[in-house]
Amino acid sequence: MKMTTQKIRKIKDIVMHFMIYLTLLIAILPPFSVMFEVIKRGFMAIDLDFFIKTTPTVGEAKGGIANAIQGTLITIGLASLIGVPIGVISGIFLSEYGENKFSTIIRFFNEVLNGVPSIIIGIFSYTLISPITGFSLISASFALAIIMIPIVTRTTEEALKLIPTMIREAAIALGIPRWKTILHIVLKGAKKSIITGILLAIARISGESAPILVTMGYWRWWFHGLNRPVANLALNIFLFANSPFENWVILAWGSALILILMILGINIITRMLMRGSF
């Protein structure tokens, strides 16, 4: 059969389309299947007890993860309180005043810090903070804050850099002092992107279990003070998932679902609050 160039091209076209859709499918499949599994198995774990009781001891029937939810929220909250301001201000500094050697060095170290495994950061916090406070919430939050900072710094700097120079020039030409320009105009314009960066960082630290283990360890009860440990969802998942106790495994799946929903929730609420500002 004689194939014209026209026909060959058409076949190539169809094949390429097919390949593209196939690879798309391959790319989408894993995250979707993960989500599906988590939802399916986590759903089975949810009942009223789940949200009320604390984690059960060995052998105890059922139980819940209420304390873990509380603990995770407090930990993330405290870490953000430390990490976000430092990250944002560093980002502002690098973007607005950062055309010198000093900034290049800071950026370099920031990138390095970004790549440091979280367990090492956990150990760092353990050696620094824990001698003073013992295994504690403070120590854990400190570690998580350090993990947050490079992410927030980088995303803040990039968000600010997206604001065109001529916007700053227009503001300066109006006789607005530099710092007011940054505060009222540049930051305002980059608000959405910066917040997205912060949410990204929060999502990241929500899932960290290694530094939690090293600085705080496992905790079975409610919040008992900043200088004491507190329960943590990610750590619980890590500890319960492969345990021989069936109720623990179920709790692990439930925790996973709750963790994902929590991060989703923080995202949605924040975006709802941001709605209406351009």
Next chain:
Amino acid sequence: MIRIIDSKLREISAVIHKMGDLAYQAISIAIKENFYNGNSYHKIKEISDILLTLNDQIEDKAFEIIARFQPVASDLRTIKSYMKISYDFTRLGRYALDISYVNKHFGGLKGCNGWIFSYAMEMSEKVLNTIKISIEALKKQNIEIAISISEIEKDIDKIYFEFLHKIIEEKNVESRIIVSSILTIRHLERIADHATYICESIIYALTGVKEFLR
């Protein structure tokens, strides 16, 4: 750098030069006929009409250039002068026709001799000279040549006034000749004026200075 306006300016320039030659031709014929025989009224009328048409063309072209190119500085002055010079050449054509009219209806200076003849002769030569100077200054875009018309123009004025004073005293000449000669010499004087205007326009176009050469 060659500009679009340059070719347009050259078009006008070519027409102006043609007008100059035509005006000179018309006046020469009229003057010669004045002293010697001839019947060139129609020919001169033809030339005068051509000059009027060319003047209209130049006006149109000049306004087209202004509308399209918004000329400035020397270009603007050049266009302004072209329009004036074109009008002046047209006037020269009309005066040639007027002199020819005098010839046709009053016989010109035929049959006259003596001082009237020589004054008229001298005046005619000088006036033709002024036209030559204005045409040359235009062709060569030369300020010195344009300025040189001033001397001759002064001479022409002198001859003109002398003539008028003398002819009032004159008792021994036919009235026909008196009328012809006064009209002719009057026209010649106006021709010289317009030639001078042309030179003033040339100087303005080149330097921007409005100098009076009279």
Next chain:
Amino acid sequence: MSIYKIEIENLNAWFGSKQVLKNINIKIKDRVVTAIIGPSGCGKTTLLRCINRMHELVPGARISGKVFFNGVNIYNNGVDPVQIRRKIGMVFQKPNPFPMLSIYDNVAIGPKLNGINDKRTLDSIVKRSLILVGLWDEVKDELNKPGTSLSGGQQQRLCIARALAIEPEVLLMDEPTSALDPISASKIETLIRKLAEDYTVIIVTHNIQQAARVSDYIAFLYLGELVEYGATKDIFEKPKKKLTEEYITGKFS
């Protein structure tokens, strides 16, 4: 009191080691439109930015010489550039309204950050500025829309309103219409002539015809030097320097 709003004395400007302005001496009259013309790269924008002390914001940029504004050298030691910029406003080539602010806020932000907080005062300032630039009727029902929701010509007028809201004495305009369509450009040219009744306007333009239409005085810059400065009528009928003649008749690009 001098009739000259701005007097520039022996101004030189550099970007690093490259000198872009050489010994500029010029006296700008009050309440007229002065146009600065010249081929690309001749220093027109730099000259403008030396007047409101924005040139020095570029790393490595510096100047020597004096710029007198209302008789006082703005480069004196004690002078605060921020204050200067409140009195000498600037409008840029590409319209740049603040995208994160509404039309109202765009105009109000200048006065607001200068300490005016009373809503009624701000309302009247915004209204006055928008009326001045001929935008009020077009936007009065949409003041809360973002500044960038307007067309190009409207955006530029918004930027002019923004600059006028802080009540400067001088308005610097850097090729304000070169990014606009002819009709918008024409509206802004008419506006510029109107503004000259109350403000000193200095406009940089590479459009010679625009300079002819809009200005009372023209400064011709070439390779960083002031070649000629005079009344527009004189320069366009009979320029004194051959270089000026060649530039405005298009004999060199």
